[in-house]
Amino acid sequence: MHGRRAAAPGPVRLQPRRSGPTRAAHSSPRAGSRAPLSPQAPEPRAPRRAHTGVLRPAFSAVAMTFVGSMMIATSVPALAVTASDPEHRASVYAPVADDSISLRPQALEVASEAELRPLTTDGYAVEAAPPPIVSQVAGLGSVAVIESDLIVWPVSNPEKRASGFGPREAPCSGCSTYHDGVDFNPGNGAPVMSIADGVVVLATENGGGLGVNVEVQHNIGGELITSSYAHMQYGSLAVSEGQRVSAGQQLGLVGSTGQSTGSHLHLEMFGADGVRFDGFAWLSTHVS
Numbered sequence: 211m212h213g214r215r216a217a218a219p220g221p222v223r224l225q226p227r228r229s230g231p232t233r234a235a236h237s238s239p240r241a242g243s244r245a246p247l248s249p250q251a252p253e254p255r256a257p258r259r260a261h262t263g264v265l266r267p268a269f270s271a272v273a274m275t276f277v278g279s280m281m282i283a284t285s286v287p288a289l290a291v292t293a294s295d296p297e298h299r300a301s302v303y304a305p306v307a308d309d310s311i312s313l314r315p316q317a318l319e320v321a322s323e324a325e326l327r328p329l330t331t332d333g334y335a336v337e338a339a340p341p342p343i344v345s346q347v348a349g350l351g352s353v354a355v356i357e358s359d360l361i362v363w364p365v366s367n368p369e370k371r372a373s374g375f376g377p378r379e380a381p382c383s384g385c386s387t388y389h390d391g392v393d394f395n396p397g398n399g400a401p402v403m404s405i406a407d408g409v410v411v412l413a414t415e416n417g418g419g420l421g422v423n424v425e426v427q428h429n430i431g432g433e434l435i436t437s438s439y440a441h442m443q444y445g446s447l448a449v450s451e452g453q454r455v456s457a458g459q460q461l462g463l464v465g466s467t468g469q470s471t472g473s474h475l476h477l478e479m480f481g482a483d484g485v486r487f488d489g490f491a492w493l494s495t496h497v498s
């Protein structure tokens with residue numbers, strides 16, 4: 211390594227004066243690193259330079275050669291030299307290419323960061339929207355149900371309820387002893403709203419015991435869940451089959467159509483298996 215530096219021929223060829231190259235060739239890296247960088251720095255020569263104008267060019271050449279060789283020895287970045295003295299470019303570049311310091315792959319850190327940044331931003335943007343659930347609905351075919359991130363109550367005053375979910379005494383002859391849904395009592399004519407974003411898969415005025423009935427399919431966290439709204443008023447249907455609705459969007463008005471003893475909303479909820487579960491309990495924990 212020491213021999214390689216001393217043998218660097220650049221300064222010898224480029225400088226016209228004889229004294230400079232000799233000093234440069236024999237100056238060791240240690241001596242160079244201790245010496246000051248400025249041409250004015252060598253103390254004994256500064257006064258001579260001030261008094262004698264003739265010596266000035268010679269001194270400058272010596273000084274510049276000394277500085278140039280020192281930069282090689284101390285591995286100052288090539289740009290620092292080329293900016294002030296383009297003549298030394300050839301002699302500076304060769305040793306720097308051999309220098310062990312330049313082996314540190316600084317560029318890799320920048321490159322990996324630059325690659326990661328677009329990947330994260332673009333990746334999250336694309337993967338933020340989960341794939342829709344595709345369900346097969348009679349009369350509608352394949353329905354893509356997009357995930358809903360908002361869940362709301364189906365009426366504005368859900369605390370007013372009559373019959374809860376589960377076993378009960380049949381409220382009428384022919385009424386079930388097991389209540390498949392939850393009865394809300396917001397009052398006749400109150401708006402009935404979809405509990406989440408979804409697709410209307412049933413909207414009929416002839417729902418049998420359910421009367422005027424709407425069914426909406428939802429994608430809740432990747433799970434297909436259906437909500438069914440029964441006993442609404444004739445002529446109050448605000449949606450049609452196949453229509454996409456938002457959470458809170460009005461579906462109809464509370465009524466008493468079908469097998470009903472009074473105005474109320476009968477809400478049923480079930481998963482892909484069709485098994486009914488307690489919609490009130492579910493909403494209590496899921497409403498946003």
Ligand SMILES: [Zn+2]
Nearest residue numbers: 391392393476
């Ligand atoms: Zn009911």
